[in-house]
Amino acid sequence: MGGAAITFPGILAACGSSGPKAGEGTTSVQQKLAKTLNFSNWTLYIDVNNKTKAHPSLDAFQKKTGVHVDYVEDINDNASFFGKIQGPLSRGQSIDRDIVVLTDNDRYLSLMIKKGWAEKLDKSAIPNMKNLVDVQKHPNFDPDREYSLPWQSGMSGIAYNDTLTDPVLSVDDLLENPKLKGKITVLNSMGDAMTIVMLANGDDPTKVTDKSWNAAFDRIKKAVDNKQIRQFTGNDYTKGLASGDLWVTVAFSGDVVQLQADNPELEFIIPEEGAAIAVDNMMLPQKPPNPYTAETMMNFVYDPVVAARIAAEVNYVTPVKGAKEELAKTDPETAENPLIFPSPEDLKKLRPFPTLSLEDEREATEAMQKVTGA
Numbered sequence: 001m002g003g004a005a006i007t008f009p010g011i012l013a014a015c016g017s018s019g020p021k022a023g024e025g026t027t028s029v030q031q032k033l034a035k036t037l038n039f040s041n042w043t044l045y046i047d048v049n050n051k052t053k054a055h056p057s058l059d060a061f062q063k064k065t066g067v068h069v070d071y072v073e074d075i076n077d078n079a080s081f082f083g084k085i086q087g088p089l090s091r092g093q094s095i096d097r098d099i100v101v102l103t104d105n106d107r108y109l110s111l112m113i114k115k116g117w118a119e120k121l122d123k124s125a126i127p128n129m130k131n132l133v134d135v136q137k138h139p140n141f142d143p144d145r146e147y148s149l150p151w152q153s154g155m156s157g158i159a160y161n162d163t164l165t166d167p168v169l170s171v172d173d174l175l176e177n178p179k180l181k182g183k184i185t186v187l188n189s190m191g192d193a194m195t196i197v198m199l200a201n202g203d204d205p206t207k208v209t210d211k212s213w214n215a216a217f218d219r220i221k222k223a224v225d226n227k228q229i230r231q232f233t234g235n236d237y238t239k240g241l242a243s244g245d246l247w248v249t250v251a252f253s254g255d256v257v258q259l260q261a262d263n264p265e266l267e268f269i270i271p272e273e274g275a276a277i278a279v280d281n282m283m284l285p286q287k288p289p290n291p292y293t294a295e296t297m298m299n300f301v302y303d304p305v306v307a308a309r310i311a312a313e314v315n316y317v318t319p320v321k322g323a324k325e326e327l328a329k330t331d332p333e334t335a336e337n338p339l340i341f342p343s344p345e346d347l348k349k350l351r352p353f354p355t356l357s358l359e360d361e362r363e364a365t366e367a368m369q370k371v372t373g374a
Helices: 011-016 056-065 078-090 108-114 127-131 171-176 190-200 210-225 237-243 253-260 291-301 304-314 323-328 344-349 358-372
Strands: 036-042 068-075 100-103 148-161 184-187 229-233 248-252 266-269 275-283
Touching: 036 291, 056 068, 056 291, 056 304, 068 078, 068 100, 078 100, 078 108, 100 108, 108 275, 127 291, 148 190, 148 253, 148 304, 171 190, 171 210, 184 190, 184 237, 190 210, 190 248, 190 275, 190 358, 210 229, 210 358, 237 248, 237 253, 248 253, 253 266, 291 304, 304 323
Parallel strands: 036 068, 036 100, 184 229, 184 248
Antiparallel strands: 100 275, 148 248, 148 266, 148 275
């Protein structure tokens, strides 16, 4: 790994530009609701009635509009889902989906827009878009939100068991405290790992340079070499954190909320230097069967009452203003959970994952895989 330093020829253009080129797709359709809406999403990412297995928010949408939602939980990760749809999209074909949900921590979302494989939104059909929280209004991949609208967000911060260790409040403590040696794990996603370390170094992950990237990379590699980091994980860190085998980890906020129900000793913090936020975004893929109906659904879930219902169930960060106040009327305890409704101060600490060009990301991924053992 002596030659692991990375040089990105296109990195400044990728991360410092005013935004991607506009996609070719633009919706221009009669504003008439279809009988069925085709919606692809991740698993366990919407409210559900545990007895009937129905989704109350979707039932409410059908009652209000008469539209049945064919809701399919067929997205397990961005790469595999993109692999399924890339072929027909590249041939100019529809994938027979009105809404798909992709995450901004992989290149596939921005690639959809750059290649013209996403339809431009008719914002006149989404008046509730005014409820989008300010911090989500101008992402690099879609600066004016012409093609995408957030579904939910998740924070990547530090989780620890307060019966096993003193509070771990910084990345410096996480990576350098000898008492934690061999007791910590870090997420194996390059974006999750690098973002939080770059922030700890005082660097901005939205404006990546060779120097800032390599500084973060070297810190992670050093923590691996000296056995501070036990291993890199996906969501499987939850088992060790719940059992007490694992003291500290870089974790997803939504996972910790769910674990805390049975493990109140678990804590999640956003380091003072900041943490990463990943946003799952709704978008209309190329030639959607029912674009206006899709936009009507987007408008529906941006009603604060509906957004509150969904956020209370999935335990991730809602992008909708007013949802907290609505939830407080029925579930004040959940409405005060800072992992679902971060304070304005915490929101200011959150930064998106680094955005790299395709070539740069491939090189960086290969280097990280050597360190993480992936």
